[in-house]
Amino acid sequence: xxxxxxxxxxxxxxxxxxxxxxxxxxxxxxxxxxxxxxxxxxxxxxxxxxxxxxxxxxxxxxxxxxxxxxxxxxxxxxxxxxxxxxxxxxxxxxxxxxxxxxxxxxxxxxxxxxxxxxxxxxxxxxxxxxxxxxxxxxxxxxxxxxxxxxxxxxxxxxxxxxxxxxxxxxxxxxxxxxxxxxxxxxxxxxxxxxxxxxxxxxxxxxxxxxxxxxxxxxxxxxxxxxxxxxxxxxxxxxxxxxxxxxxxxxxxxxxxxxxxxxxxxxxxxxxxxxxxxxxxxxxxxxxxxxxxxxxxxxxxxxxxxxxxxxxxxxxxxxxxxxxxxxxxxxxxxxxxxxxxxxxxxxxxxxxxxxxxxxxxxxxxxxxxxxxxxxxxxxxxxxxxxxxxxxxxxxxxxxxxxxxxxxxxxxxxxxxxxxxxxxxxxxxxxxxxxxxxxxxxxxxxxxxxxxxxxxxxxxxxxxxxxxxxx
Amino acid sequence: xxxxxxxxxxxxxxxxxxxxxxxxxxxxxxxxxxxxxxxxxxxxxxxxxxxxxxxxxxxxxxxxxxxxxxxxxxxxxxxxxxxxxxxxxxxxxxxxxxxxxxxxxxxxxxxxxxxxxxxxxxxxxxxxxxxxxxxxxxxxxxxxxxxxxxxxxxxxxxxxxxxxxxxxxxxxxxxxxxxxxxxxxxxxxxxxxxxxxxxxxxxxxxxxxxxxxxxxxxxxxxxxxxxxxxxxxxxxxxxxxxxxxxxxxxxxxxxxxxxxxxxxxxxxxxxxxxxxxxxxx
Ligand SMILES: Cc1cc2nc3c(=O)[nH]c(=O)nc-3n(C[C@H](O)[C@H](O)[C@H](O)COP(=O)(O)OP(=O)(O)OC[C@H]3O[C@@H](n4cnc5c(N)ncnc54)[C@H](O)[C@@H]3O)c2cc1C
Ligand SMILES: Cc1cc2nc3c(=O)[nH]c(=O)nc-3n(C[C@H](O)[C@H](O)[C@H](O)COP(=O)(O)OP(=O)(O)OC[C@H]3O[C@@H](n4cnc5c(N)ncnc54)[C@H](O)[C@@H]3O)c2cc1C
Ligand code: SF4
Ligand code: SF4
Ligand code: FES
Numbered sequence: 001x002x003x004x005x006x007x008x009x010x011x012x013x014x015x016x017x018x019x020x021x022x023x024x025x026x027x028x029x030x031x032x033x034x035x036x037x038x039x040x041x042x043x044x045x046x047x048x049x050x051x052x053x054x055x056x057x058x059x060x061x062x063x064x065x066x067x068x069x070x071x072x073x074x075x076x077x078x079x080x081x082x083x084x085x086x087x088x089x090x091x092x093x094x095x096x097x098x099x100x101x102x103x104x105x106x107x108x109x110x111x112x113x114x115x116x117x118x119x120x121x122x123x124x125x126x127x128x129x130x131x132x133x134x135x136x137x138x139x140x141x142x143x144x145x146x147x148x149x150x151x152x153x154x155x156x157x158x159x160x161x162x163x164x165x166x167x168x169x170x171x172x173x174x175x176x177x178x179x180x181x182x183x184x185x186x187x188x189x190x191x192x193x194x195x196x197x198x199x200x201x202x203x204x205x206x207x208x209x210x211x212x213x214x215x216x217x218x219x220x221x222x223x224x225x226x227x228x229x230x231x232x233x234x235x236x237x238x239x240x241x242x243x244x245x246x247x248x249x250x251x252x253x254x255x256x257x258x259x260x261x262x263x264x265x266x267x268x269x270x271x272x273x274x275x276x277x278x279x280x281x282x283x284x285x286x287x288x289x290x291x292x293x294x295x296x297x298x299x300x301x302x303x304x305x306x307x308x309x310x311x312x313x314x315x316x317x318x319x320x321x322x323x324x325x326x327x328x329x330x331x332x333x334x335x336x337x338x339x340x341x342x343x344x345x346x347x348x349x350x351x352x353x354x355x356x357x358x359x360x361x362x363x364x365x366x367x368x369x370x371x372x373x374x375x376x377x378x379x380x381x382x383x384x385x386x387x388x389x390x391x392x393x394x395x396x397x398x399x400x401x402x403x404x405x406x407x408x409x410x411x412x413x414x415x416x417x418x419x420x421x422x423x424x425x426x427x428x429x430x431x432x433x434x435x436x437x438x439x440x441x442x443x444x445x446x447x448x449x450x451x452x453x454x455x456x457x458x459x460x461x462x463x464x465x466x467x468x469x
Numbered sequence: 470x471x472x473x474x475x476x477x478x479x480x481x482x483x484x485x486x487x488x489x490x491x492x493x494x495x496x497x498x499x500x501x502x503x504x505x506x507x508x509x510x511x512x513x514x515x516x517x518x519x520x521x522x523x524x525x526x527x528x529x530x531x532x533x534x535x536x537x538x539x540x541x542x543x544x545x546x547x548x549x550x551x552x553x554x555x556x557x558x559x560x561x562x563x564x565x566x567x568x569x570x571x572x573x574x575x576x577x578x579x580x581x582x583x584x585x586x587x588x589x590x591x592x593x594x595x596x597x598x599x600x601x602x603x604x605x606x607x608x609x610x611x612x613x614x615x616x617x618x619x620x621x622x623x624x625x626x627x628x629x630x631x632x633x634x635x636x637x638x639x640x641x642x643x644x645x646x647x648x649x650x651x652x653x654x655x656x657x658x659x660x661x662x663x664x665x666x667x668x669x670x671x672x673x674x675x676x677x678x679x680x681x682x683x684x685x686x687x688x689x690x691x692x693x694x695x696x697x698x699x700x701x702x703x704x705x706x707x708x709x710x711x712x713x714x715x716x717x718x719x720x721x722x723x724x725x726x727x728x729x730x731x732x733x734x735x736x737x738x739x740x741x742x743x744x745x746x747x748x749x750x
Contacts (some may be wrong), residue, residue, distance in 0.1 A: 178690050181507060181554040195555075218556035220689060224497045244691045248703065255696055255703065255722055257729040264692035272513070272686075280538060281515040282733040356725035403690055405708065 015047040024336040026308050029191060031193045031275050034333060035099075045130040047075035050120045053112060058122060061110035063453035064090045068107060068122055074124060084129040084375060088141075091126075092165040093158060093452060094209070095134055095200045098127025101449045102327050136201055140210040144171035149466045152177065152234040153213075154221045154406065157185020158448045159240030159439025161208055163462070167238075168211035170463050174212060175234075179220040179405075184269060185224030185242055187442075187448070190263070191272040192300050194307070195330075198270070226409025227435070235469065236462045237435045239421060240455060243400045243440035249292070253350030254396070258284050258358040262293070262301045262397035269304045286393025288362045289313045292347055293397030294324035295445075301395045302339045314340040316347055320378045342378065344368070348386070350394055356439050360390045386395040396461060402441045420444055428458030429465075436462055471551035472506070475528060481608050483535040484578055486520070492527030494519075494557045500589035501563025501582075501712060503678070504529060505688045507554040508542055515539050516685045516707075517559060518582035529557070532581035532610065536729070538737040559688040560711050563678075567594040568652035571628050572644060573619070574637050574666055575601045576658025580611050582680055583657050587618035596620045598651075602638045606631035638666045645673045656715065660724050663701065667715035677715040681706045681723060698722050 020036040021027075027034050038046065052071040058068045067086050074083035075078035078293040087094045101107075103123040111119035149172050153160045156178040164174045182188045184201040209215060220243075221227055230237050246261035248254055265283065268274045269436070289305040291298050294317035306313045314332070317324060322345050324331060335341070349362040365385035368377040400417045414431035421430055421437045429435040438454025440446055476488035494504060503518045521530035534540045545719035546552075547612065555569040563586055571590050575583030580601045589596045597618070602625035603609040606736075609624065611632060617624050623640045624632030633640055645651060656666040663679040670677045683695040683706040695706040 056470055058499060151673070179556065180687065181556070200736070218554050219493070220556065220559075223558055223689075224493050244689075246693045248693065248696075250703075255698060257726060261693040264694045267686055267692055273511075279511045279739065282513075282730045282737075284729075356722075356728075 010175045014045065014049055015208050016049070016121050016348055017124075019121070019124055024333075024338070027194065028303075028337040031307055033197050035067075036127045037131055038124055040097070043125060045076070046121050046125055047072045049075075049113065051112065057110040057112060058107045058120070063449045064456055066091050066107070066126070070115070071129065072122075072125060074121070075129065076468055078368075079297055080129055080132045084133045084279050087126055087129055090456075091452070092112070093204050093448075095130035096117045096158070096196060096204060097449055097452070098123050098125075098130055099200075100191060102447060105327055106449065125230055125365050134200065138203065138207050141169065143169050143211055144203055146173065147171040147466065149173065149235045149469075150175070150233070151236045151238065151462060151466075152230045153240060154227075154441075155179075155207070155236045155240040155242055155441070156183035156215065157242050157443075157451060158187060158243070159438060159451035159455040159458075160185070160238065161205065162362055162458045163180045163240060163436075163438065164213045164455075165208050165211055166459035167454055168208070168213045169461060170459070172463070172466065174213045175180060177218045177219040177221050178215065178228075180216050180271065183215050183217060184246075185240075189267045190297070190300070192266065192270050192304050194303070195300065199277075220405060220407040222405040223287055223411075227406060227413065227432075228409050228411055231434055236436065238428070238458055238462060239316045239406065239430070239435065239437035240427050240439045240451070241403060241406050241439055241441045242451075243402045243420075243445045245403045245419075246396070247399045248396055249347065249398060249399065251347060251349055253352055253358070256350055256352040256358050257356045258286065258392055259350060259394045259396065260284075262297045263292075263400065265395050266297075266304065269308070275304075275308060278340045283308070284393050285309050286391070287311045287393065288389075288391045289393045290318050290347070290389055290391040291395045291397055293399075294319065294326060295397065295399075296326045296330055297333050298395075298397035299326045299339075301397050303334055303337060303394065305395065306337060306339065310393075312340065314342050314420070316342045316345050316361070316363060316389070318344065318346040319376065320368060323425050342389070346379065346381065347394075351388070355464050358392055361394055364387060366394040399444050400422040400440075404443075405420055418444060426457060427461035428454060429461060434465070472555040473551045474548055477547050477679060478545075479530070481603075481610050483530065483544070484531060484608070484610055485535075485564055486532045487543075487550065487554060488528050488530045490527060491529050491555050491557075494555065495522045495524050495527050495529050498522040498529060498558040498723055499562035500559035500565060500585040501710065502560045502645060504531065504555055504557030505559060506531075506543075506552050506556075507686065508517070508539065508546070509553045512542075512553065513539050514554075514686060514688075515543075516559070516682075516688060517658045518585075518680075520581040522585075527695075529555075532578060534578040537734045538741045540645075541738065541741060556688065559707055561708070563589065563655075563712055564592050565589045570596045570598065570649065570651045572641055572651055572654045573599045574641055574654065574656040574658070575599070576662040577608070577655075578610070579658030579662070580609075580615065583655070584611050584614055584618060586655060589618070591618055592731065598644060599623070600625065600637045601625060602637035604628065615668070636662075636665075636675045638662070640667050641666065645670065645675065646676055653678065653712055655680075655712075659728065660720060663715065663718075664720035664724075667720070671716055678712050679715040679718060680724075681713060681718065682711070682727070683707075683723060684727060697726070
């Protein structure tokens, strides 16, 4: 390993320890996890790079303020149990965060080592500790004596699971209501197996059940019971219903056979395991697949389509590579696997045959104009640049909004124009007494860790609310 | 969690009635709504209309026709067995009010979803004229129940083995032509029958509703797989429907979308029947 001399400290700093992963040629044919995880030696080597800063900037970058130098120090001492305990003090789902957090814009973005060389691989170390514990078997942590108060959590995504875990630890009786047949939210139905094995999600859910949380799948609030009825039955309610309603482009041909929302495609592939012949789920295995969008969702859909056996998968995105909201690592992985990126390109029409099947996607070239409100340069179509990409499957991954089902029978729950729930940033309190909300249902599609952060804050506020009640 | 099957009966060749223990669903269910069930961990999610529900007993009844792999596998289960998952009630309940005279038209297994509506419309004080049909008299279902739930009941069979020799829509047209004031027609059955029925009723001054059976996954508005064009706009059948104004529905698109997995479905049935022959099921 190459060694670099630290300029100020004089301490010897190694380069970041690489993550072992499946070679691109192999992994594009299977759904097994791409990254294989650090070995003990890798973890010790990487942990030794941390300077154990007195004023650790990395912690500020983490939405749930994991004690990063603290747990890394314990890794150095080979006290992995202590390390995971430290992480779990603030983060109930480390095996998941270690895998899918956008560390490069959060904890690792602030690491002081990043200024001169590469930041400490905090996420990989977190994953190492979590996996160590999962192999060993997770023990039920101590919970406070029962308070006799009941809290309903709607939605079992990261926001709901985190809120439930924290409330249960405080001694409240928590029931999670989930509309799908499996808990986990996007972790179960959206993020693919090769990035987040479902067994890990299952174990994390088991951990939360061990805390005494009752998980009720197949239970839709707004259908079986309304939010108002929940308010009558429980002392407080947390809404973590996510942003699960797919947006479409409203272009011609969008209802042809073979056009999927990313939600449908990924649900069929992940939650319902269409890639496994033992399962009954069908999904169209395209030869030429076009995925529209530039976020994590688009990358996941494209890489899943590739693994189902497509000859060619292209990502069509209307802005440039720098503007793509997807995690860097995912874009790199997608490129290595052979996904074609057609940037500054926008679909305007989907063509089909007489049997209603897709034949191609008509696109137009874009160029970047003036920066828009978000600060990103907005794309403008180039006149007369239309061209056709032959395709038999098209996946639309251009964003989602909150599912309005929850609003059926919820007097006085304020929403804003985008359909998100209005909630206090610090407490998650909504306009409805006793109802708190957090995660994508408040922010619109965001990240796992921000949803967890919101779940945490809300749990604290709910506990305070119950004490006052 | 498992949902126990309490009763199971073949009510016509390849058509089955199943009563399932699902108290939460039974309590919330309304006419016009449906459930989605999954037989086991490897199974598909299939939507079926709630043909009946009893709040006190905590049961919902479904009536289904053997179509492909899942419904054939479902048909093999009996009382005492359990289903892995059952979620509902899904869909917007039928808009049932006192309107006057309502004609309910059910074809084939479409009589099943018509039945709770007949009860509900009658309960709301309407005069309910029901017309039910099937290819032949053996395939006719729920005749006695429909008789009880309606003010008048007409029967049609394609081969004339019972009632009118011809289509349910012939009888519907005769009633509309008779000059009787009809407020609403509800037609439920195979898409082609709903399309034809909507065409026949269209010229009359009457509201026409159909209940669509698009291919679904979640049933909560999350996947968009059930989308259908109604009045030039894309709607999600599972949340915006399943009932829509028949005059506005793009039936051609609906039928094309229903054919989306025909190849795969045929293969799945072949594989399943082969496995059955080998005694694997
Ligand atoms: C394909 C994909 C890839 C992603 N990749 C990443 C990534 O790499 N890193 C990252 O940080 N983030 C990623 N995200 C975003 C991240 O997953 C979400 O921001 C996060 O899951 C939001 O959590 P949540 O708890 O708010 O909601 P969700 O995870 O959406 O969970 C909400 C749950 O509520 C349930 N629900 C909804 N309505 C009801 C109701 N009425 N009654 C009962 N239950 C209901 C839903 O079924 C769902 O299970 C990705 C998202 C997708 C779709
Ligand atoms: C709201 C709604 C209510 C319904 N109510 C009833 C009912 O009361 N009784 C009844 O017999 N049938 C009903 N159906 C149709 C029933 O869901 C399908 O027959 C069933 O899914 C077929 O599954 P299969 O595996 O046996 O057949 P497959 O071989 O998979 O399919 C046979 C045909 O069924 C349709 N189909 C397949 N998968 C689905 C799916 N996931 N969702 C919807 N349709 C599908 C397709 O047109 C397909 O060609 C309803 C459908 C909907 C959407
Ligand atoms: S939870 Fe995410 S942001 Fe926080 S330390 Fe872990 S990987 Fe970094
Ligand atoms: S900022 Fe970097 S070096 Fe400092 S404590 Fe955090 S991870 Fe370690
Ligand atoms: S079935 Fe998924 S949106 Fe209707």
